Amino acid sequence: MTEFSKFVDSIRHSIMLNKQRRLIVLQGERTWAIDLITQIEQLGHTVWLGDDGMSEFENRLGEDVQLVAMNKAQSVLGTETSTLVFDSYSGFNPDAFGKATGILKGGGVCFLITPAEGKWLDYNDPDYNRYIASPDQLTRVNNFFIQRLINQINQDQTVxxxxxxQALPVVELHPDEQGLAITEPAENSLQPLTPFANMQQQRSALEIIKTITGHRKRPLIMTADRGRGKTSVLGLAAAQLIRDHAVSHIIVTAPKIDAVASLFKHAVQLLPGAVCSKTDLKWQGKVIEFVAPDVIVTDKPKCDLLLVDEAAAIPTSMLTIIAQSFSRIVFATTIHGYEGTGRGFALRFMNTLVKLSPNYRQVELMQPIRWSENDPVEAFTNRILALNFKSVNYDSSIEGVNETLEFEKISQQQLLDKPQLLEQLFGLLVLAHYQTSPTDFRQLLDAPQLHIFVVKNQENIVATALVLEEGLFEEELAEQVWLGKRRLRGHLLAQSLMAQLGLQQAGQYKFARVMRIAVHPQLQRQRIGQRLNEFVKQWALKQHFDYLGASFGATAPLLDYWHALGYQAVRLGLTKDKASGTHSVMVLQPLSVASELLMKNARGLFVRSLRYNLSGDFNAIEPTLISSLSQNIVEPHLLSPLISHQDHINLTVYGQGQRPFEQINYAFDALFWQQPSQISLLTPAQQQLLVIKLLQQRTWSETTKLCEYNGKKLAQRAMKQLAQVLIDTTKHD
Known part of the structure; x- marks a missing residue:
């Protein structure tokens, strides 16, 4: 047995009793580090994350070593291992590190392979490629994330x-006994054979079962930190309901289908003979199945119970529809994690849930199941990935802060130098957005051409905007992008205008894309976001940008917000994002005279595309979103010619009840498009009817159902009244 093998064995022996884990950082050449690990005689089951350069070592690793590429780290979730190797020579992917450390069980060791400390900052980390458009930009990438990581490694006495x-270090281990706390048994015991890891899990499963056996409209909120067995509890409770209660159909939804694999794995333990596929589990004529969030919202499938896993990573608008549409629901979410954040979930969604279901229940899983309390690897991971960063806390909404606000542009160097500033900023981003990952944290520190704007109230960050420079392509590159031969990372605005709208000249303009804009939830509706946007706009004008722009999942309230700031839509994605259930929309605001013509052309193409696709790819879009887009189509060159005198007569006769809709629908359509903004004069019910029947061309049966009319005749009568309203409010020859 080699000296290093003995060294590792002594560490494992010391930490095994109390289920603690340890991080061992191997600082040096890659071949040296790999050679050390392959010398370990009792390596055990090992998950090895790394991409290239492993072929010469594979024959020495043995059958127990599982090689996983960095971009495939998601595949290890739901498994566990006693040894983890993370090769940072393959790129320090923050998301991959967070996922990998979550599968390391108590008594396990994580080997982190890094360049020597003095050489690490000069190493061209392959992960940099995710933040640049082309290799020539490598010299402009910061290494602040690695600088901070090195500092954390040196400051952490457990690493x-x-x-x-150099000689092996002398390690003095003092295992923490606090992880052995005993929890009092639950009042109502489950069957003794159920494989729960601790009493908190058992209590939580009972609460899930009560969602079925108790009153309707009393949803359960289950929160947990990573490694607490949240998904396993969902699976075990679902299996008990299928096995022991009159429950035959349970639906599970989550942002990614991978989440249900672990759930099914635990459910099978209680359901002998169950047949599993990637999307469902069947047992004796009963089923637990996965349905994507967007399908849940659109189709509202019937079921006995709906389990929403990783709810924090689903937009609040979708969660609200789910809460309104289902009577028995469990919302489960991670407090700190790469899937989303429970803190933001609480602030964004809980206020809504209180109104919809004031008798909701809550349970929290706090005790780790794979490792002990106060685990060193968990604490280290949380720190380096900012998983426990918090924004400034306000106990309640506060008003009247506008007079004391300070608007600043800060640098990434300032974030590195001032840890409190970094924590407040990233904590706010996590709080404000439903999907903020450790990769976003590294991008915040390292990405080139990223500009950071903050709003402070008494030195506390209360709002922020992240702006990315885009555009200004060289002629040859611009042609390749326009022809669809090249796709660049970043450069979303210029690339979309060129490749999707066909506007080749877009590549010569300078764009400032607002990647994120966030205001603390308890200081919203005080025009802080509007003032911040104006601050960014003035900066962009001084820096001679041609456009301000943004791209986001389109909802009517969000689009109305951007419209109010002076932006106009130029592109609407043809397909929905499965996680958000929304179509992406791109908005622009021209800042130079030269950019006005391109904006005019982009708007013209957008309106023509919107009009054509409303009865096709866009025929299921929310009517409120179409209304919001229509209200802002006011430019003269976008409007259709006035309808003919004969069309006007036919519509008038239709409004009086003498013609069927199918004989005048073409004239009705022309009437609307000669002045789309008139939709703002209609009631919400009239807007919904106009969009669904006239623009999206749904059947009368669909229209009657979606608009909630008691029969087709009432819907047809309302349509005739709507025609008369538009005739009365629209100019005509």
């Missing part, structure tokens, strides 16, 4: 550092 050409 064991092994340096090439």
């Amino acid at each position: 064991i550092k092994v340096r090439q050409e």
Whole structure:
């Protein structure tokens, strides 16, 4: 047995009793580090994350070593291992590190392979490629994330550092006994054979079962930090309901289908003979199945119970529809994690849930199941990935802060130098957006051409905007992008205008894309976001940008917000994002005289595309979104010619009840498009009817159902009244 193998064995022996884990950092050449690990005689089951350069070592690793590419880290979720190797020579992917450390069980060791400390900052980390458009930009990438990581490694007394050409360190381990706390048994015991890891899990499963056996409209909120067995509890409780209660159909939804694999794995333990596929589990004529969030919202499938896993990573608008549409629901979410954040979930969604279901229930899983309390690897991971960063806390909404606000542009260097500033900023981003990942944290520190704007109230960050420079392509590159031969990372605005709208000249303009804009939830509706946007706009004008722009999942309230700031839509994505259930929309605001013509052309193409696709790819879009888009189509060159005198007569006769809709629908359509903004004069019910029947061309049966009319005749009568309203409010020859 080699000296290093003995060294690792002694560490494992010391930490095994209390289920603690340890991080061992191997600082030196890659071949040296790999050679050290392959010398370990009792390596055990090992998950090895790394991409290239492993072929020469594979024959020495043995059958127990599972090689996983960095971009495939998601595949290891739901498994566990006693040894983890993370090769940062393959790129320090923050999301991959967070996922990988979550599968390391108590008594396990994580080996982090890094360049020597003095050489790491000069190493061209392959992960940099995710933040640049082309290799020539590598020199402009910051190494602040790695600088901070090195500092965290050196400051953490629990991290064991092994340096090439130096003696092995002397390690004194003092296992923490606090992880052995005992929880009192639950009042109502489950069947003794159910494989729960601790009493908190057992209590939580009982609460899930009560969602079925108790009163309707009393949803359960289950929160947990990573590694607490949240998904396993969902699976075990679902299996008990299928096996022991009159429950035959349970639906599980989550942002990604991968989440249900672990759920099914645990459910099978209680359902002998169950047949599993990627999307469902069947047992004795009963089923637990996965349905994507967008399908849940659109189709509202019937079921006995709906389980929403990783609810924090689903937009609040979708969660609200789910809460309104289902009577028995469990919302489960991670407090700190790469899937989303429970803190933001609480602030964004709980206020809505209180109004919809004031008798909702809550349960929290706090005790780890794979490792002990106060685990060193968990604490280290949380720190380096900013998983526990918090924004400034306000106990309640506060008003009247506008007079004390300070608007600033800050640098990434300032974030590195001032940890409190970094925590407040990223904490706010996590709080404000439903999907903020550790990769976003690294991008915040390292991405080139990223500009950071903040609003402070008494030195506390209360709002922020992240703006990315785009555009200004060289002629040859611009042609390749326009022809669809090249796709660039970043450069979303210029690339979309060129490749999707066909506007080749867009590549010569300078764009400032607002990647994120966030205001603390308890200071919203005080025009802070509007003032911040104006601050960014003035900066962009001084820096000679041609456009301000943004791209986001389109909802009517969000689009109305951007319209109010002076932006106009130029593109609406043809397909829905499965996680958000929305079509992406791109908005622009021209800042130079030269950019006005391109904006005019983009708007013209957008309106023509919208009009054509409303009865096709856009025929299921929310009517409120179409109304919001229509209200802002006011430019003269976008409007259709006035309808003919004969069309006007036919519509008038239709409004009086003498013609069927199918004989005048073409004239009705022309009437609307000669002045789309008139839709703002209609009631919400009239807007919904106009969009669904006239623009999206739904059947009368669909229209009657979606608009909630008691029969086709009432819907037809309302349509005739609507025609008369438009005739009365629209100019005509």
